[in-house]
Amino acid sequence: DGGITQSPKYLFRKEGQNVTLSCEQNLNHDAMYWYRQDPGQGLRLIYYSQIVNDFQKGDIAEGYSVSREKKESFPLTVTSAQKNPTAFYLCASSMPGYYGYTFGSGTRLTVV
Amino acid sequence: GQQLNQSPQSMFIQEGEDVSMNCTSSSIFNTWLWYKQDPGEGPVLLIALYKAGELTSNGRLTAQFGITRKDSFLNISASIPSDVGIYFCAGRETGGSYIPTFGRGTSLIVHP
Numbered sequence: 610d611g612g613i614t615q616s617p618k619y620l621f622r623k624e625g626q627n628v629t630l631s632c633e634q635n636l637n638h639d640a641m642y643w644y645r646q647d648p649g650q651g652l653r654l655i656y657y658s659q660i661v662n663d664f665q666k667g668d669i670a671e672g673y674s675v676s677r678e679k680k681e682s683f684p685l686t687v688t689s690a691q692k693n694p695t696a697f698y699l700c701a702s703s704m705p706g707y708y709g710y711t712f713g714s715g716t717r718l719t720v721v
Numbered sequence: 722g723q724q725l726n727q728s729p730q731s732m733f734i735q736e737g738e739d740v741s742m743n744c745t746s747s748s749i750f751n752t753w754l755w756y757k758q759d760p761g762e763g764p765v766l767l768i769a770l771y772k773a774g775e776l777t778s779n780g781r782l783t784a785q786f787g788i789t790r791k792d793s794f795l796n797i798s799a800s801i802p803s804d805v806g807i808y809f810c811a812g813r814e815t816g817g818s819y820i821p822t823f824g825r826g827t828s829l830i831v832h833p
Binding site: 615623642649650652655657667699701705706708709710711712713714717719 | 727730732737752761762764765766769790801809811813820821824825826
């Protein structure tokens with residue numbers, strides 16, 4: 610079955626450590642996205658990529674980094690520069706020009 | 722960036738009741754999307770709307786693209802406990818980025 614997989618589901622890290630969240634899709638989608646979700650805040654765009662080896666900052670990119678070396682994969686690194694990293698992170702993918710995303714099941718990151 | 726006003730923020734209803742929620746924008750949109758997010762999961766696309774006045778159903782769910790092109794509505798008839806979750810509207814502004822803007826969500830709780 611085609612889909613988008615995020616791992617791990619739950620992640621705990623100490624303050625000051627970088628952490629990488631995995632996102633893999635086998636839908637052959639060109640575009641991939643990372644969103645952050647906080648209670649009552651909706652979905653806020655962190656980074657997005659339309660093609661391999663290219664990506665753009667979203668609305669809240671500070672303290673985050675991404676790479677897009679393969680079409681199937683779009684990992685997100687939460688760096689120590691992110692002031693408030695505890696949140697629910699969602700990865701999504703879509704075909705170009707199609708606005709209906711397929712979302713992963715999310716990673717809940719807790720920094721202590 | 723573009724803001725979407727989604728209301729109500731939360732709803733507490735009895736099983737069997739009908740539900741209505743809406744989303745408004747300050748500019749004209751050419752696409753409206755409605756998603757449902759189950760607790761701890763990623764959002765799933767329910768309905769996509771592409772023309773002003775369009776009315777589309779998906780089971781007990783009905784969504785409409787407002788004739789002003791600045792709003793959209795989602796109705797759920799005869800609610801059941803599994804309707805619990807957060808409902809997000811999203812839209813694409815005419816002449817704007819292909820990245821949709823998301824509302825902050827309506828949290829729905831259904832009491833048996």
